[in-house]
Amino acid sequence: MTDLLPPIQTTARDDAVLKALAGFVRQEALGPGEKLPTERILAERLKVSRNTVREALTRWEGLGLVERRQGSGTYLKAAVSPDMLHMPLTLAGGNDxxxxxxxxxxxxxxxxxxxxxxxxxxxxxxxxxxxxxxxxxxxxxxxxxxxxxxxxxxxxxxxxxxxxxxxxxxxxxxxxxxxxxxxxxxxxxxxxxxxxxxxxxxxxxxxxxxxxxxxxxxxxxxxxxxxxxxxxxxxxxxxxxxx
Amino acid sequence: MTDLLPPIQTTARDDAVLKALAGFVRQEALGPGEKLPTERILAERLKVSRNTVREALTRWEGLGLVERRQGSGTYLKAAVSPDMLHMPLTLAGGNDxxxxxxxxxxxxxxxxxxxxxxxxxxxxxxxxxxxxxxxxxxxxxxxxxxxxxxxxxxxxxxxxxxxxxxxxxxxxxxxxxxxxxxxxxxxxxxxxxxxxxxxxxxxxxxxxxxxxxxxxxxxxxxxxxxxxxxxxxxxxxxxxxxx
DNA sequence: TGCAGAAATTGGTTGGACCATTGAACCACT
DNA sequence: AGTGGTTCAATGGTCCAACCAATTTCTGCA
Missing domain, CATH: 1.20.120.530 (GntR ligand-binding domain-like)
Structure with missing residues (x-):
């Protein structure tokens, strides 16, 4: 099922990983709740280290796009498209x-x-x-x-x-x-x-x-x-x- | 109504790292532009792996709180306090x-x-x-x-x-x-x-x-x-x- | 058939190694 | 003195191989 994950070659690895993953999600028409490939599989297919895959996924997790469940897998939490708009809002002193x-x-x-x-x-x-x-x-x-x-x-x-x-x-x-x-x-x-x-x-x-x-x-x-x-x-x- | 019962986190290393770092920033009164400890030093001081430190910093980088410059260091980009409110917002759609x-x-x-x-x-x-x-x-x-x-x-x-x-x-x-x-x-x-x-x-x-x-x-x-x-x-x- | 326990799967963490970039110290030449 | 290049240590970026912890799946016994 995962034959359309071309290897990465350029530098800026983690960003490239995200782009590749976004493309993959679109091609496979994955929606919220669906499970995406294992970190190990992604690392192998993209020809990058699992660490790099993890950094990329950490970014998406921080953006709320993805949810990781230990022992289970990584799941899509929201629709993902290559042209998304991210706005991390930070409000200092949230409790006051x-x-x-x-x-x-x-x-x-x-x-x-x-x-x-x-x-x-x-x-x-x-x-x-x-x-x-x-x-x-x-x-x-x-x-x-x-x-x-x-x-x-x-x-x-x-x-x-x-x-x-x-x-x-x-x-x-x-x-x-x-x-x-x-x-x-x-x-x-x-x-x-x-x-x-x-x-x-x-x-x-x-x-x-x-x-x-x-x-x-x-x-x-x-x-x-x-x-x-x-x-x-x-x-x-x-x-x-x-x- | 059960929002006050957050799921217990048996493992939350990177989160703990961020909390510790936020405390450090406050204690040292670091402001935007200032350089914070190197990943290796943080890993040693906090007694965690450097990879864990990196995942934590990746989160902050994603929130725009921090900027990493290879060969130089990691720098604060915004004021940081332990009780900040983050609202990662990703808006779908775009070009149309x-x-x-x-x-x-x-x-x-x-x-x-x-x-x-x-x-x-x-x-x-x-x-x-x-x-x-x-x-x-x-x-x-x-x-x-x-x-x-x-x-x-x-x-x-x-x-x-x-x-x-x-x-x-x-x-x-x-x-x-x-x-x-x-x-x-x-x-x-x-x-x-x-x-x-x-x-x-x-x-x-x-x-x-x-x-x-x-x-x-x-x-x-x-x-x-x-x-x-x-x-x-x-x-x-x-x-x-x-x- | 039902279910407890073993085994496989998967994300989380570790430690160590090497690469690429940066910036400062250093040196030679003008 | 100043200019330009070189060296070198520091630092983030990537990789690897292993192990831990939570979850899921399979297995075999009652």
Whole structure:
């Protein structure tokens, strides 16, 4: 199956290995979840050392393109194409308040634009899906008497997906880890995110009414309430002087 | 909900190496440009194989934190702290028209928000810097009778930088490569980007007037002109049936 | 047939060797 | 003194061969 892995000859080995591998993945039409050749096999076919193969794979692993499972193999985690765009974002001091506010500003930018696009482009099916997530969220809100981060997240994801631009979801998903970290430890603010609840419904209403500017405005309001909560949380932290 | 239970890592040498290195960098107060210990020394001090050190450094290199120069050493490229947030983002797709439009929508989201933040937060020094870039751009426009992508880019970069949020610049910088690719081959549209020229000045004016909403609106207009140019270009392509 | 244990597979790590590039020290010639 | 080339040690890049650890697959017994 692996006869189309030509030997490497130029220097810049590891880069060449990645290029060859990308070509291989495309030729074999490998998708996410599928297993790719063994390190030893790659080394042999490409006529490079296994160490070089490992460095190349380490790069891809760092980019989240690939997952290695000891004893099992190396698996594709995302679609891979020769002309991919890599953007390693690094935010210093990930745990502090400023870092979270920074990501929140990105989220405000993307969320408002996505809501606007959604109002223009979402089809009936997407609209129904968003409303379904909204219902689930509201139900969880009633049952547990508070915001549920999971259902909340799914609602926003549905909006991003219906925007018709996959980049929105990809970027936000990459930053989700940071949001989530704080959602679980709401800085001592009781009912964190509570204030943002009603805006989910209003955002949906503006989208369903095909009103881009209204949707954008409601999204901005929602993020504003989250920002307020965070600022209150930061104030609390300062007062109680935790850590 | 079970995100708080990360899988235990029986083996995580390279990760431990990175943690140790991050601690070392902090303790020694190393900044960008400075040289860090050689691989051999690190291997000896940390009691791990040099290969393991190399894998760890390969990760950092992939994140753009470090630069390796053969025969010279390994140098810090960015500030490094033990609790950094990394968001490796790889965006699929690229060369086709739809991909470019998708990135442009991201740019619209970020550019408008950055302009608004800039109007709120930019200090006098940043404001002066933006105006300087603007003057350079307008001069280039007069001299060469057309848009100059380099000066144009520097203007936008200055705005992003003055937004006070490093993520804006990082995300856009990563996508710049994609914009640039098309700038160089303007799809057969003569005077590509020409229409966007006046909005640079109006954006600056709104920022200088501390008018966030105005700045946001002008930024939206600028992107809209670029989108129009692209659509015209795509239509041209279709007519002449290139490739 | 079912399942526990052995064997093969595969990524992770090690140590040692050599190559290619860099940069500084050195030297000869002008 | 200065210029240009040479030497040489330091450093990252690659390779090899072995072994470790986790996983999967096979095997043989109950």
């Amino acid at each position: 308040f400023a870092g979270l506010m920074a990501t929140l500003e990105i989220r405000r930018a993307l969320e408002s634009e996505a809501a606007a696009l959604c109002a223009i482009r979402a089809g009936e099916a997407e609209l129904a899906e968003i409303e379904r997530k909204l219902d689930l969220m509201e139900e969880a809100f009633q049952t547990r008497a508070g915001m549920s981060s999971d259902e909340d997240w799914e609602f926003h994801q549905a909006v991003f997906r219906a925007s018709g631009n996959p980049l929105f979801e990809q970027i936000i998903a990459a930053m989700y880890e940071m949001f989530h970290r704080f959602w679980e430890h709401p800085l001592g603010v009781r009912d964190f995110g509570h204030a943002s609840f009603p805006y989910h419904r209003t955002i949906f209403n503006r989208i369903a009414a095909r009103d881009p500017d209204g949707a954008r405005a409601e999204a901005l309001k929602l993020i504003a309430t989250v920002e307020d909560d965070l600022k209150r949380g930061a104030a609390n932290l300062k007062l109680s002087d935790r850590r | 028209f739809a991909g470019l439009m998708a990135t442009l929508e991201i740019r619209r989201a970020l550019e408008s928000e950055a302009a608004a933040l800039c109007a709120i937060r930019a200090g006098e020094a940043e404001l002066a810097e933006i105006e300087r870039k603007l003057d350079l751009m307008e001069e280039a426009f007069q001299t060469r009778a057309g848009m100059s992508s380099d000066e144009d880019w520097e203007f936008h970069q200055a705005v992003f930088r003055a937004s006070g949020n490093p993520l804006f610049e990082q995300i856009i910088a990563a996508m710049y490569e994609m914009f640039h690719r098309f700038w160089e081959h303007p799809l057969g549209v003569r005077d590509f980007g020409h229409a966007s020229f006046p909005y640079h000045r109006t954006i600056f004016n709104r920022i200088a007037a501390r008018d966030p909403d105005g700045a946001r609106a002008e930024a939206l207009k600028l992107i809209a002109t670029v989108e129009d140019d692209l659509k015209r270009g795509a239509a041209n392509l279709k007519l002449s049936d290139r490739r």
